[in-house]
Amino acid sequence: MSRYFQIGGVYFYPQKNEVHNEEEVIKVRPKTSELLTVLLEANGEVVSKSELLETVWNDVIVEEHVIFQSITELRKIFGDNRVIKTHPRKGYSISVPIIKKTNTSNNCEANQINTRHNIQPKTRLARKLSYATIALVVVLISFVTVQNHFYGKEPLADSGTIMVLPVTNRIMGAEHKWVRYGAMDLLIDNLQHQVKSLVLPTEMVLETIKRSELANKEFEEETIHQLFEASGASVIITQSIAGFNGEFQLVYRVYKENDVARGVLFADDLNTLFSDFHSLILTSLGAKQRKVPSDYQRNFANTLMASAIDETQIGNHQKAATMYRAVLATQPKNLLAIVMLVKSYVYLGEYVQAEEIATDAVKFIEQNGDIKNLGRLYVWQAVSVIQQKKSELALSLLNKAKPLSQEANDRLYLANNSRIAGKAYLQLANYEQSRKEIAKALSFYKAIREPYGQSSMYIDLGELELALNNIEKAKIAFAKASEIAGKSRLKQLVDIANDWLQKTAEVNTNL
Incomplete structure (x- = not known):
């Protein structure tokens, strides 16, 4: 026997942490699901913030912002801010009719969902066949797009x-x-x-x-x-x-x-x-508003995290790393804190530490199916190991990351993936493959109009040409890097590109 709630035209299943509407099934974070259950059980009565904290977060010490996070997620799910009413300085309540129901079996529940959505088995089969046909077309289009992208034609720039x-x-x-x-x-x-x-x-x-x-x-x-x-x-x-x-x-x-x-x-x-x-x-922006699964984390809703970011911004990476560790002591699954900690150790040159943290984080992300963040962590893991000259391991990690980034349409990290792969192949003296990866990365960065990435890739290209003793081509690449960085006021990259130009001139003189 299981219970569920009807909230207007939406159905909420606490045991499954799911909200069902006519269009989709939306997964709800466990704590957000618990909060919604408390509000529904109150049947329209106001529930104070202190009561929500004591009931839902009784196992951890948290601040009030976690309530705001869950309320925001629920309002996005319902698509109507009026479902959950805010009572200033008092708390929250459900402001629409609530019907509490009980199922005696899973079959009963399934039948009710089918009836509610008015979907017959034949219709579902037809839809599946239709979706399969569409999926095949998408695969074919994607294949053609990939072929064009990786074999000479630049991808179309994004609309913005x-x-x-x-x-x-x-x-x-x-x-x-x-x-x-x-x-x-x-x-x-x-x-x-x-x-x-x-x-x-x-x-x-x-x-x-x-x-x-x-x-x-x-x-x-x-x-x-x-x-x-x-x-x-x-x-x-x-x-x-x-x-x-x-x-x-x-x-x-x-x-x-x-x-x-x-x-x-x-x-x-x-x-x-x-x-x-x-x-x-x-x-x-002309966007069509729609309900989306609200399984993301609010990683910055934390005073210590905000202070750590401030330290990162002004270059105090050691202090920032200490703060990120403190955040993770109470929020071990705060993914952005993990990524920022890994980056801090990379900036500090502590690559083994960075690798260990990224490796541990990958283990629990693999279990929760967070494709986008898993792909990003693999990339940062690769960054930390390539600094230790573990080129083969870096390529293995990038191969794991690439399909995840493609599935999540994470274009920035697809670009980063190719950039790091180019460096790995350069370390292995596989110059042909390094050139291909550099070209892919440059194409990605141009598509998303990312000048830092473009300038960096021309520096990488210059390094490749130097390794092949193509001095004039190296000069052209470094000069292009300096030009792009200069237009975008990226002083650090301008200095790096100019240093390479000077080194190239010295090499040419010695020859």
């Missing part, structure tokens, strides 16, 4: 890349420090699910800001122009939040290369504020 910047947080109080990166990460995740354009992942946004030496600067007109050049983005979104519970304000700007849209939103609580802002942004 979107960059969401950290929030200018003017809310008083340490308990809201998480907003700077948490609200940014929340919007990035929402956009990645619902727009076709490439949305730069959080870690890439932070890396671009750091490379541009803008970590401690306000995001004004001049810095926005610099970020357009450094990132290759077509759209940049900024947010500034101020106020207090009962009266929050969000001032936003949506920059395009020759235009900027401005506006302000008001709300009594942060949940509503972010939900309204996300709806506005999606509408302005």
